[in-house]
Amino acid sequence: MDDDPRFTADAMLARLARWLRVLGWDTRLDPALPDPEIVRLAEFERRILLTRDRGLLRELRPRQALEITHDQPLAQLVHVVRELQLAAPHELFTRCTVCNTPLSAPLDPADRARLLPPDVQALPGAARACPGCGRIYWPGSHARRMRDALDRALPGWLG
Numbered sequence: 001m002d003d004d005p006r007f008t009a010d011a012m013l014a015r016l017a018r019w020l021r022v023l024g025w026d027t028r029l030d031p032a033l034p035d036p037e038i039v040r041l042a043e044f045e046r047r048i049l050l051t052r053d054r055g056l057l058r059e060l061r062p063r064q065a066l067e068i069t070h071d072q073p074l075a076q077l078v079h080v081v082r083e084l085q086l087a088a089p090h091e092l093f094t095r096c097t098v099c100n101t102p103l104s105a106p107l108d109p110a111d112r113a114r115l116l117p118p119d120v121q122a123l124p125g126a127a128r129a130c131p132g133c134g135r136i137y138w139p140g141s142h143a144r145r146m147r148d149a150l151d152r153a154l155p156g157w158l159g
């Protein structure tokens, strides 16, 4: 695959969608849309549809889809990475895990001082903002725990 993969996740896969976004992959999640609309949009936008719904796959026959059978979000992620033979991204946390918008360039010192909580100001590494929903991301313990979880789930993959 030349470009980064792009996904649509069904409503059952919200936590998987967050992991895919942590890895920087564009992942649409529209829990309110009816199934035929989800399939139509995924095809129009050339996204791989990830779904737990075997009935949807059988009845609507999306062109590019992967059935997810695991219950645990990280096991689901491992399945997606292996099945589609996806290369690890160069960097984690480049996309908002909540709204799927690509994050800003690293904040400059003035914005950092203005936007980050005082106790994380001094942390090394880039802090970024989401232009979509305004969330601020910084490389704290939460980010480290997520990276560790990825390393355990996919040993050696992140490099």
Ligand SMILES: [Zn+2]
Binding pocket: 096, 097, 098, 099, 100, 101, 130, 131, 132, 133, 134, 135
């Ligand atoms: Zn956002």
